[in-house]
Amino acid sequence: MVANLGYGALVIAFLISLYGAGAALYGVRKNDPAWIDSARNAMLLTFPLVSLAALTIIYLLVTNHYEVEYVTSVTSNSMPFYLKVTALWGGQAGSLIFWSWLMSAFASAVTLRKWERDREFLPWVIVVSLVTLAFFLSLSIFIENPFVRLWQTGTGSVVSAMLQPAGAVSFVPADGSGLNPLLRHPGMIIHPPLLYLGFVSFVIPYAFAIAALVTGRTDDRWIRLTRRWSLVAWLFLSLGLLLGGRWAYDVLGWGGYWGWDPVEIAAFMPWLTGTAFLHSVMIQEKRGMLKHWNMILVILTYDLVIFGTFLTRSGVLSSVHAFAQSAIGPVFFGFIGLTFIVSLSLLLRRWNELKSEAQMTSMLSREALFLLNNLLFMGILVVCFWGVLFPLISELFTGQKVTVGPPFYERATAPLFGGLLLLMGVAPLAAWRHSTAKTLGRSMWKPFIASLVVLAFVLLTGVRNPIALLGFWLCAFVAAVTLYEFWRGAQARHHTRAESLPLALWRLAGRNRRRYGGYVIHLGVVLMAIGIIGIELFQSETQGTIPQGNQLTLGDYSITFDSLANFDTNDGRNVARAVVSVFKDGQYVGELHPRRDYYYESQQPMTIPGVRSTWEDDFYVLLVDWQPVSTQGATFKIYENPLVNWLWLGGFVFILGTLVAAWPDRDPETARVPVRRTAYKPAEA
């Protein structure tokens, strides 16, 4: 049986992970390189084994092996081939395998790198990676086994079990229940793997951090070695979040892109700590400070990644009872608690060795402003974490269930996001080490004036909402500062090296791609902020039922209901598709086709909007309801979402900036020897 083959591969991979972790520990203890090499081989062996398990599932999915419970739950006969493949991450059991697969791939990639200079890190990186992998494999083997099959017992009831129960025969349903319709959108097909790529890549910096703690090599070597890993992890996480937002906008039919749902927040939290980490490691690299804090951030990120994996799939947050009933919840929390405590105690053991090599000399220095940035990110994290957790606490202590929804998060985080924008404008102008109000003011006045000009322009367009004005001014200020930084740098090169301005700009960015990539990311954030201010503060909507040929008006827009068709498709949907003509200021501007898909298998409706998208706004039409005889009318909900396209443009620039920052250097990474005064001590163990 193919399922047995996959399951067997999982079990062997699990045992080998345990062996590898043990061998690495033993090798360190006995100072025997042979054992460490053996552990390394074990690490490398997990990848083909987990690959075999994952490919087995994919094979079962595409060949309609409905006797496997997981296959029945996420596929059906009518699904196209590519959706059957992506059903690997369409359910909890499959996505856990996918997680393990990525983990073994990344850990193997790290293991294959050259280790001459960092030999002492190797065993500990292996231990952390393999323990994490073993944990996820154990979940697949013992709790969420994707290979469990369906059996019909002698009494006729259907049970699910890995091995054939006595007297039972294999039960093969004629068709599966199909993938959740919401997950059939292209955005949703790539969104989960991107998030998972981000999640799993963050394990690598954590593994190196733990290796640094255990071996007592307290310089910034671990940070330099994992800099690109962190950036790439962050890139995938950002991309996953952005695509998730876009998917929600295109498919969920509520006119928005982010609903502060616990599942969204679960992916957002490691992004928050990861972003804080990417900023604060720069202080350690440049100034040898904040070593404790960077460790805390990377530990937090790791545990939030595990927490996020758990939340995004299990849905246990809906209720304390769901949590208590699921076998997977307590196991996850146990693992998170254990790794958190072990990591923190390692950190405490090295606390005194991680003393700063320099001191803060000015409260307006860039390092001080970076710390403030970290404080704000942590503030947003606290709001998110507490908001996700509170409904459970409330239910536990009072029995009363409560909803912590968007109004809470929006009010609590808006000032914090505003503060981050302000810092984004100030910090790039502050010098490392020493900066005063005077020097800062001197470099700030030009961009400041520029931002006031933009503000005046915004006022002229008729915007009077004070929050919007503040927001737009902040955006203008950050953009002005960032562009000014590019210009100033290029000018300096232009003068000192007599390079032409474009060449100076190009070479400047090449000299420190992380810095200038970071500035491009800041510009992306500004564009996104413009879009967010637009849709959050100026969205307007109306709903109405109109007979065929009649009009519904919203602001400058109106729609005419032309026709409606209702038909079945061959992939198991009933589609109601309306045709509406859109008019702006009385001028015909095009036709939209909002529709409602009803999936027979899962009995789930989906509302797909018709959208007319411009840089000024999106005109977004939903088909809410219709009469059996379409001439009697249909109900439409229409939104005008101002500036929302800037959000997507900003996302694009954001990713571009991250790519610039993370792009591999031409010179080999090992060529950069850290210039730190602290000597590291060899392992004590």
Add this chain to the structure above:
Amino acid sequence: MKSLRSPLPLLLALFLLAGLAVSLGSSGPAQAQQSTPPGVTDDQVNAVAKQLYCPVCENIPLDVCPTTACAQWRALIKEKLGQGWSEAQIKDYFVAQYGDRVLAAPPARGLNWLVYLIPPVILTIGAFILYRALRSWKQPPSSAGEPGQPVTGPTDPYAARLEEELRRR
């Protein structure tokens, strides 16, 4: 060199905190609405539904939820509005029927206060720790003999600083 101890970061933090406290404290007042005429529009229904969450479809506001159950709730809201109920009365009615969970955010009473108090309190503590840390780290730059102060040549101080920053990456 005179040490310039600027309170700007602290002030900024306090400003943000104040903003947070104010914005959290003002839990959305239920706009009183006068009794509606018999012809209740969908927009009036959605204005109420937007603030409610049904217990089944988690985290989807009632005004956009496509399920039948939610359509029935909206019909109920329409009926109540037609009978002249105010927005607050309708919300109270749903709370009485299904509990606080139908509201978008927990009403500020009893244990629920924690949801509004904990984040500002933790942020305040964090700001305080940060402020103390910055104070304790800070020292007059001259006496410490901090090495490697950027060598500002006779040319352009910014160019020199940039060079130095780009070198140590």
